[in-house]
Amino acid sequence: MSELETAKRLAWWKRADAKKAVVLWAIFTLVIGYVASTIQTRVMGSAASENMSSTINMIKIFTWAASPVAGLVAALTITTLLGKRHFGDNPPPEAEHEIRNSPKVAATWVVVSTLLCLFAVIYGMVLVQKDENNLRSANSLNIDVTGQQWAWSFNYVDNGGAQSADLYLPVDKHVVFHVTSTDVMHSFWIVQMGIKVDANPGYITETATTPNKIGVYDLRCAELCGLYHAYMQKQVHVVSQADYDAWVQSQGGKA
Amino acid sequence: MTTVTNRPAPAGPTAPKKALIERLSIITGLLLGVVGALLCWYLARTFLPVNTDGSYIKTRMDQEVFIAMIGWFVGFMTGMGALIGPFRWLLGKDLTHDENMFYAGKDQGVKRYFRYTTDHKVVGIQYLVITMVVFFVGGVLAMLIRTDLGHKGGNWLQPQTYNTVVGMHGITMVVGAIIMVTGPFGNFIMPIMIGARDMAFPRLNALSFWLVVAAVPPLLSALWLGGIPTGWSAYNPLENQAPPGMDGFIMAICIFAISTMVAGANITATAIKMRAKGMTWNRTPIFIYGVVASVALALPVFPVFFLSQVLSGLDRATGSTFFDVRGGGSPWLYENLFWIMGHPEVYVILIPSLAALMEMAPVFTRRPLFSFNLAIMGIAGISGLSVLVWAHHLYVSGWAPLLNGPFMLTTELISIPTGMLFLVLIGTLWRGRVWITLPTAAIYAVLLNFTIGGITGIYLSDVSADAALHGSLFVTAHFHYTLMGSGLTAAIGAMVYWFPKMTGRMFDKKLGWTAFWITQIGFQITFMGMFMVGLAGQPRRVGAISDFFHQGNVIATAGAYIIMAGMLVLLHGVVVSWVWGVKAPQNPWFAKSLEWSVANPVPLENFAVLPVVTEDVYGYGKAQS
Numbered sequence: 010m011s012e013l014e015t016a017k018r019l020a021w022w023k024r025a026d027a028k029k030a031v032v033l034w035a036i037f038t039l040v041i042g043y044v045a046s047t048i049q050t051r052v053m054g055s056a057a058s059e060n061m062s063s064t065i066n067m068i069k070i071f072t073w074a075a076s077p078v079a080g081l082v083a084a085l086t087i088t089t090l091l092g093k094r095h096f097g098d099n100p101p102p103e104a105e106h107e108i109r110n111s112p113k114v115a116a117t118w119v120v121v122s123t124l125l126c127l128f129a130v131i132y133g134m135v136l137v138q139k140d141e142n143n144l145r146s147a148n149s150l151n152i153d154v155t156g157q158q159w160a161w162s163f164n165y166v167d168n169g170g171a172q173s174a175d176l177y178l179p180v181d182k183h184v185v186f187h188v189t190s191t192d193v194m195h196s197f198w199i200v201q202m203g204i205k206v207d208a209n210p211g212y213i214t215e216t217a218t219t220p221n222k223i224g225v226y227d228l229r230c231a232e233l234c235g236l237y238h239a240y241m242q243k244q245v246h247v248v249s250q251a252d253y254d255a256w257v258q259s260q261g262g263k264a
Numbered sequence: 265m266t267t268v269t270n271r272p273a274p275a276g277p278t279a280p281k282k283a284l285i286e287r288l289s290i291i292t293g294l295l296l297g298v299v300g301a302l303l304c305w306y307l308a309r310t311f312l313p314v315n316t317d318g319s320y321i322k323t324r325m326d327q328e329v330f331i332a333m334i335g336w337f338v339g340f341m342t343g344m345g346a347l348i349g350p351f352r353w354l355l356g357k358d359l360t361h362d363e364n365m366f367y368a369g370k371d372q373g374v375k376r377y378f379r380y381t382t383d384h385k386v387v388g389i390q391y392l393v394i395t396m397v398v399f400f401v402g403g404v405l406a407m408l409i410r411t412d413l414g415h416k417g418g419n420w421l422q423p424q425t426y427n428t429v430v431g432m433h434g435i436t437m438v439v440g441a442i443i444m445v446t447g448p449f450g451n452f453i454m455p456i457m458i459g460a461r462d463m464a465f466p467r468l469n470a471l472s473f474w475l476v477v478a479a480v481p482p483l484l485s486a487l488w489l490g491g492i493p494t495g496w497s498a499y500n501p502l503e504n505q506a507p508p509g510m511d512g513f514i515m516a517i518c519i520f521a522i523s524t525m526v527a528g529a530n531i532t533a534t535a536i537k538m539r540a541k542g543m544t545w546n547r548t549p550i551f552i553y554g555v556v557a558s559v560a561l562a563l564p565v566f567p568v569f570f571l572s573q574v575l576s577g578l579d580r581a582t583g584s585t586f587f588d589v590r591g592g593g594s595p596w597l598y599e600n601l602f603w604i605m606g607h608p609e610v611y612v613i614l615i616p617s618l619a620a621l622m623e624m625a626p627v628f629t630r631r632p633l634f635s636f637n638l639a640i641m642g643i644a645g646i647s648g649l650s651v652l653v654w655a656h657h658l659y660v661s662g663w664a665p666l667l668n669g670p671f672m673l674t675t676e677l678i679s680i681p682t683g684m685l686f687l688v689l690i691g692t693l694w695r696g697r698v699w700i701t702l703p704t705a706a707i708y709a710v711l712l713n714f715t716i717g718g719i720t721g722i723y724l725s726d727v728s729a730d731a732a733l734h735g736s737l738f739v740t741a742h743f744h745y746t747l748m749g750s751g752l753t754a755a756i757g758a759m760v761y762w763f764p765k766m767t768g769r770m771f772d773k774k775l776g777w778t779a780f781w782i783t784q785i786g787f788q789i790t791f792m793g794m795f796m797v798g799l800a801g802q803p804r805r806v807g808a809i810s811d812f813f814h815q816g817n818v819i820a821t822a823g824a825y826i827i828m829a830g831m832l833v834l835l836h837g838v839v840v841s842w843v844w845g846v847k848a849p850q851n852p853w854f855a856k857s858l859e860w861s862v863a864n865p866v867p868l869e870n871f872a873v874l875p876v877v878t879e880d881v882y883g884y885g886k887a888q889s
Contacts, residue, residue, distance in 0.1 A: 026695065052799040053732075054556045062825035064732045068569050069725055075719045082686060082715045084710055094700050100854040101697035104631035107885025108695075115638050115687065122683040126676050129722055136728040141665070183505040188662075192503040194595060196660065196735055200801035207661045209596070210501060211589030214662025216731075227810075231660075231735030231803050233430075235502055236328040236423050 026088050032076070035082035041083075042076030053247045054201065056261030057247065059225050060143075061203030063136060070132070074084045074125060103227070143217045149183040152176075154207035161228065169189035171262025176228055178220050179253035185217040198230035199245055205231055220247040268805040283843070285348055285366060290378040293343035293474075297481070297587035300339020305332035326581040329489065329511040330664070333482050335518060344379040349467050353805040366668050368466070370868060380474060382466030385866055388452025388472050389766060392759070394476060395447055396838070398440035399752075405433035407828055414821030418808040420537040424850050426807030427493040428486070428509070434496030435513065439520060441747055442562075442609065443476065444755040445616035450531055450555045452766050456859040456866065457549055459540025459875045464533040468526050475523035483516035497592030497606070497806055500587035503576050508760065514577045521570035529565070542877035549857050549881050550639050554619020556648045558612045563652065565608040572601035596663040603654035613747055615643055617754035618685050618714075620706050624761050625689055627698025627855040628704045632882040639688040645681025649674055657819075659730045668727045684720060685710070701853075702776045706757025709784050713749030717742060720795070738798025741791040747785055756834065764852045768864040775837030786826025793820035857881040 021027050046069045056062035097103035153164040165171040171252035176199075178184055186196045190208035197216070198205040206216040220226075230241035248256065312324060341347065352359055368383045369376030376386050377393075408429050412420040421429065435747065455463055486492050488506025503510055535556045539548060575586040576598065585591025586600045626633045633639065655664070655671040689711060698704060719741040723729050730825045733739060763771045797816035802809060809817065818889040851860040858877075862870055 021415075022301050031567070048796070049799060052796050054800065060728070061732065061868060064729050067726065067729055069730075071723055071726070080691065081468055085690045085694060086711050087631075089690075089696070090708070091694070095697050095698045096700050098852075101630055101699050102546055104696045104885050105631065106695070107632050107883075108634070109632045110635045110637070111691070114863065115684075118683065118687045119680065122680050126679050129726065130676050131727040132671050133676075133728070134669055136722070136726070137669055137672070181688065193505060194499055198735065198803070200646070200732075203728075205660045205731045209662060210820050211594075211598075212662060229396075229800060229801070229803050233493075233499070233502070233805045235493055235505065238832070239418070239423065239803075239808040242810075255385055259662060 013123075014239075022105045026092055028091060029091065030088040033087060036080075037083045038077045040197060041079050042073045045076065046072040047068060055222070056201065056203065056225065057199075057222045058202035058204070058220050060140070060218050061201060063139075064203045067132065067136065071129065074128065078122075078125065078147060079149050089223065094209040131159035143183075144185060144215055146183050146217070147184075147219065149185045150179070150263050151185050151187065154186050154208065156197065156230065156234075156241075158192050159230070159241040160233055161197070161241070161243050164261075165262055168257045168262035168264065171257050171260040175225040175243050175255060177247065177256050178247050179250045180220055180223050183217065183219045184216060186215050187215055189213045193234050194232050195230045197243065198229050198231040200229060201226040207232055218253075220245075222225055222226045224245050282365070288343065288345035288348075288380065289375070290344070291612050292479075293340045296343030297336045297340030297478075300335035300337075300342075301313075301332045304335025308332065317363075317568040318750075322732035323581060324581055325808065326511050327734075329770070330506045330577060331580050333512065333515040336481060337515070338476055339769070341474065344474050344686075346474065347472055348380075354747075356673045368462075368868060369471075378500055380470045382462070382470045383868065384455050384463045384466065384469055387767075388448050388450075390452055390473050391443055391447030392766065393825055394473075394542055395440055395444045398436050398833070399444075400835070402433055402436035402829065403831060404442055404486070404876075405429050405436065407824060409433060410821040410824035412807050413809065413817045414816050417811055418806070418817075421807055423807055424491060424493060427495070427805070428491030429497045430807075431492040431498075431513070432486070432660065433482075437515075437747075438609070438613075439476075439479075440495060441613045441889050442524065444613075444752065445758060446527070446531065447473075447556050447621060449551075450527075450559070450616065450764070451757055451763050453859050454531065454552060455534060455538070456556055456862055456870050457857055458535060458537040458538060458543060458552060458870065459858050460534065461869045461871060462466075463529045464538055465532055465702060468530045469557050472523045472527035472530065475519055475526065479516040479523065481511040484512075486512035487515075487516055488564050491768035497600070497602055498573075498576065500576060500579070500595045500808055501589075503598075504579050504588065511580065513697035514580075517573045517783055518570055518577075520802050521566045523564045523575075524559075524562050525570075528563040531559045532563070533554055539720065539875050540875050547880040549623055550633060550636065550643075551616075551619045551623035553640055553643050554622070557619075557643045558616040561608050561615070561647050561650065562612045563752060565605045568601055569605035569609075572598060572605070575601075584618065596658070596661060599658055599661060599663065600654070603657045604651075605728075606657065607654045608650045609646075609741070610747060611646055613751045615646060617751045618710070618756035619691075620761075621710060621754050622685070622688055622692070623857070624703045624705055624757065625692040626882045626884055627761075627853050628699040628701060628707075629693055629882045631692065631696040632884055634688055634691025634694070636880070636882070638684045642681040642684030642688065645684070646678060649678045651682065653678065655728075656725055659727050660734050672725055672727050676722060679718065679722060688716075693797075702760040702771065702773070702780060703757040705777075705780050706753050709753050709780075710750045712758075713745050713753065713787070714879075717745030717750055721747065728773065735799065735803055736798040737794045737802045737804055740804050744794070747789070753784070759838075761853065762859075763841065764848030765859055765862075765864065765866065767842050767845070768848055769841055770852060771849045772841045772845060773835050775833055775840060779837055782830030782833060783827050785832075786823045786828075786830055788822045789823030790827060791823070793817070793823060809810070 027208050049068055050065055062072050151166050155162045155167055163173050163176050189206045190210045195208040197208055202214045202218045204218045208213045226245040226248055228243040228245050257264050308328045369381040369386050412418050486509035489509035489512055491509045492513045493506050494502045535552050577582045579586055585593040587593045587595050622639055652674040654666055656675045659668050724733055760771045793816050797813045802813045848864055850864055
């Protein structure tokens with residue numbers, strides 16, 4: 010294409026297809042962002058800890074940050090379908106142009122995707138730091154968790170070694186779990202609290218959370234561990250401090 | 265290419281009879297393989313010392329199984345004729361011209377597909393067929409999984425059966441996906457596309473295919489040897505605990521890894537050394553870049569896969585403790601080795617699929633590929649970064665929490681080169697005249713599916729979100745969007761695109777479109793349902809679930825049956841088109857790349873005169889016409 014023809018072309022934002030794409034982009038961004046984030050938060054249910062609510066929040070924010078990208082891809086591809094379609098066994102006439110590159114578009118695309126990526130990384134790093142600090146918080150309740158095929162056992166080391174097969178936690182108390190396994194790998198996952206760490210034979214791994222709602226939650230094994238992996242689930246009872254103390258004593262520990 | 269001079273055939277009493285290489289085929293291969301397995305098993309049973317360590321009762325059984333499988337492997341490959349070339353070379357008598365032509369499958373009709381044939385076109389067709397067979401098996405297993413979970417509470421299959429089905433589904437689909445583009449199209453199309461008469465090492469080409477076949481019986485034997493209760497990732501110490509079926513799995517992986525390495529070396533050498541005169545790197549089609557990036561990425565990582573399974577096998581059969589913490593080993597070592605292969609492997613699958621789409625987009629929009637350089641940069645960027653991200657599979661393993669941050673960075677950086685490939689595809693579609701065909705539909709479907717797969721990947725790459733989502737069905741849905749929704753859809757598009765050249769017939773349009781719509785709709789239903797139950801907290805790889813997840817799983821299972829219907833229509837379409845399809849013209853898509861410049865069916869040596877390339881293949885657009 011000659012220089013002259015290039016000059017005669019309309020500026021890109023005045024072209025009909027570009028206008029169509031921009032309108033579609035706005036619509037898709039709003040629809041995708043709204044529908045996806047609403048469904049996600051609804052399906053993930055109510056959070057039983059700060060970890061889970063910040064994860065739900067993060068997913069909502071990532072969804073809104075990603076919806077313009079998804080919206081743009083959808084808008085541009087659908088615009089190309091709204092334009093000159095061609096059917097049949099013979100090829101369409103050659104396109105009116107032979108643009109092989111657009112350094113501006115490419116540069117903008119790369120810069121914007123880099124910025125989005127950095128946003129995700131920095132946001133993620135902040136949350137990682139928070140989890141990390143969480144592990145080192147003073148005045149927390151320590152519980153040893155042992156996975157074995159196909160059951161969990163809990164040792165309340167700060168409560169004089171009371172033991173149980175279901176997990177009991179006092180509400181609003183920071184808990185650190187020290188997790189290990191006696192046979193194969195398992196993964197300690199309290200679904201509604203958004204925490205998970207593998208139970209490895211021979212090593213102790215840690216995770217921490219503060220349950221903030223009284224109720225019964227799900228503990229599941231999240232690492233394939235053999236025959237009855239699917240049945241390796243337990244209940245997590247989050248109770249008031251008074252109920253917890255009473256329960257610990259009934260198990261032979263001290264409050 | 266061959267430098268062998270036409271020597272007179274060796275005289276002797278055997279001369280008028282059939283030569284040895286003419287007698288060998290898959291039948292002698294199977295025969296010798298079975299004999300080898302039985303013989304080795306008998307010898308192992310008779311002569312192996314009795315296990316003195318009573319605590320490892322199954323060790324001896326593992327030793328017997330491994331030795332029998334090595335017997336199968338050596339016997340099968342010998343029976344196929346894999347050793348004839350090396351033996352001749354050892355004796356200082358290379359193959360004669362006639363023998364080479366025989367190896368290339370000259371004048372043998374259908375029989376050449378069942379022999380150790382070196383012609384790249386034969387190998388391409390063999391790969392296409394075996395890919396479909398593998399996907400068929402994997403698909404049946406997928407339906408078993410979904411049927412189980414469609415029942416209220418699951419538990420339709422016995423737990424041991426369910427775990428084995430999950431593991432077999434995983435490994436068959438992964439193997440199928442690894443070979444689905446570089447196997448059929450990398451072998452059949454690539455040499456013609458670069459203007460070569462065959463691959464750089466035709467015998468290695470035959471070797472790589474028959475190694476895949478040799479890996480199948482050990483893998484299937486796992487079903488009769490107690491199954492594989494570990495999933496395809498085969499984590500230790502569970503792998504060490506598993507029944508002898510695991511040995512079949514280990515053996516199959518080792519053989520498959522060798523096949524991938526052999527194919528990788530061959531394809532890389534071909535693309536580097538055998539391009540036609542004038543085909544500079546700037547004029548090399550993007551599909552070649554994709555195939556080379558894929559196999560060149562497999563070259564360093566598959567040896568690691570091989571190694572991880574060899575060490576696992578030693579742990580099982582000899583009582584070594586590479587991954588056993590009681591003997592100073594570490595299960596985290598296995599996880600690392602596995603994912604050092606495992607994450608690049610998904611790009612080994614995806615890159616050639618996306619490259620095939622980028623190859624097709626200019627043809628169906630009649631305009632040049634948008635930003636060829638950006639496409640190469642994207643492919644190179646993904647390949648480079650993909651070897652630096654493996655530990656995002658280990659965020660919650662407890663191994664080296666300090667590394668979570670750096671691995672989150674590298675993982676999320678991959679979205680940048682991936683975005684480049686999106687721009688190339690969209691930029692090529694933009695303002696082109698879109699020719700609505702099945703390959704075009706594949707491009708659009710992949711753009712949609714890969715957007716969803718990519719964005720959900722960003723949630724998973726975040727360390728604290730991964731603590732909630734890791735090991736749930738959300739992950740399963742995510743990688744099915746990338747590998748199936750994107751990779752497989754692109755591969756099917758590529759199959760329809762190159763079908764006329766490979767089979768000489770057009771793909772049936774009506775059946776193709778029916779299959780496309782059914783599978784795509786079923787796909788969205790299945791995996792959207794799976795995203796939901798995953799977010800709600802359903803773990804992966806469980807055959808029994810709480811009633812809470814029933815609704816979502818019924819949706820996913822219904823979707824899976826729709827996919828099955830679509831896939832059966834597609835299979836029907838392949839058979840109908842291959843056998844009764846309309847004869848294809850030489851260049852049905854009016855494309856400019858070299859593979860369309862040869863006749864149907866493609867002559868044995870592709871080009872009578874090797875072509876000379878003077879421009880790239882994307883010269884579409886008004887200015888040219």
